[in-house]
Amino acid sequence: MAGFKLPDMETLRSRVKDIKLEMPHRKEKEKHDVSVPAGGIKCPSCENVFEKKELGKLKICPKCARYFRLNSRERIRLTVDEGSFEEFDSTLQAKNPLNFPEYEEKIAKMQEKTNLKDAVITGVCKIGGEKTVIGVMDSGFMMASMGSVVGEKLTRAFEYATKNKLPIIIFACSGGARMQEGIVSLMQMAKVSAAAAKHSQAGLLYITVLTDPTTGGVTASFAMLGDIIISEPKALIGFAGRRVIEGTIKQKLPDEFQTAEFQLEHGFVDLIVTREEMPIKLRDILRLHSGRKDGAE
């Protein structure tokens, strides 16, 4: 130990980085570079260029099977029985609890761009004839960060499911807490989790489907609380951001770190289900819990 000196306080402090509930993301690299013709798209994984329509409804790369992100409406269309979806609280929208500069403008811009009020759609639907409450987060809206609106809509969805003795399925994806709402966004984690607790106490089924990316305060609350936790293949799932951890440990992390497959191996995901199989698998699990082996009458 001769000559060994403990690092100073500042150095050590910098290693114990603050947690980041909203983190920098691996960006979907869909920006058009000159080599991509109009109407074309380049897969960020295999770098093959193909026509957008070749992605198909499931939005999967025809060459390497990489999953592109689905928006919440596409997800609902692919998952629920046609015509069965009834939306809840479609007019709920954010205020500005911290009076954070330009937050209202940011929200208005996102609303115009996505035609959504905020980052989650909730409602009731049928999947394979089985009635269930459903919530679908949308990474296109401020990286599906959780502020008051996301927290309130999910809480109400849980409360509706508890009152009406229904299962609930949440398709999670999120960069974490909505920084612009400060402590109020942190409180949403407790609020939604308390509503999930009541639903669980009533003996009802809660399924979470983790999609790319599920991180931060959403991982550290309702996303990890499902009775059954499903994930899409290769989805990024974690608590702390990759760069934050790399900064703490001063090392590069392997590619598979915090993937769905990593979480399955470590015991935090029950099963990985492909996009094609998802509705059938959800229907089967719902039936196993409703006891209607051959489906609803």
Added chain:
Amino acid sequence: MAGAYDNVKIARKVSRPTALDYINHIFEGFVEMHGDRQFRDDKAIVGGVAWLVDRPVTVIGIQKGKSMEENIERNFGSPHPEGYRKALRLMKQAEKFGRPIINLINTSGAYCGVGAEERGQGEAIARNLLEMAELKVPSISVVIGEGGSGGALALAVTDRVWMLENSVYAILSPEGFASILWKDAGRAKEAADVMKLTANDLLEMGIIEKVIKEAKGGAQNDFGFTANLLKSKLVTELDILCDKPVDKLLEERYARFRKFGEFTE
């Protein structure tokens, strides 16, 4: 005028009294328990049973070190998942034996590292939020220094949440906040002012119920004053909470967190 960042600096002082300082001063006969019964004992969290005057209580604290050596042992007060699981084990034990729970919070945040991710930091925090919402015994949490995000909230889903006057409680450090929203960690001071992270701001917003006074410049300047004040407030409040029927206690705890959020219909 003093800015919010002055509170941040006081809250982070190495000389600031720690959870064990309060535990040893306020409670008698503290018996410390160790381990989550699953992986290991996380020394960033301490907990056990003690007397608050003549009432047995479970007391849990996030513990920062006072020296470099102790800080390494305590991981600077940044718990791993097993720390949160130890806390939950002790809280479930409190529920079994009908003891109230007192949590003392002082962390810059849950630890961000490879092991923490492998063992499910997100799941551990989430589980605490869910379980604490349903615990059938009264609970009070007190932020005594830093209340860093989910790592603090994981012990703060309680009937009452209080803060010492110079402690802070926030979604993220002001440095992190400035870096994410303005791409400039140097604007931390400005961020602290925007974030509403001081005890008085949070009291005004209804996020917490009570602010415990500190001596000028911080609790370290007159530890006995703050510790005695906190003790008397805890005694009084537990008398009130312990008289409530369980159904009412749970209903009020649910309502306490249910009300948070600002939106228009």
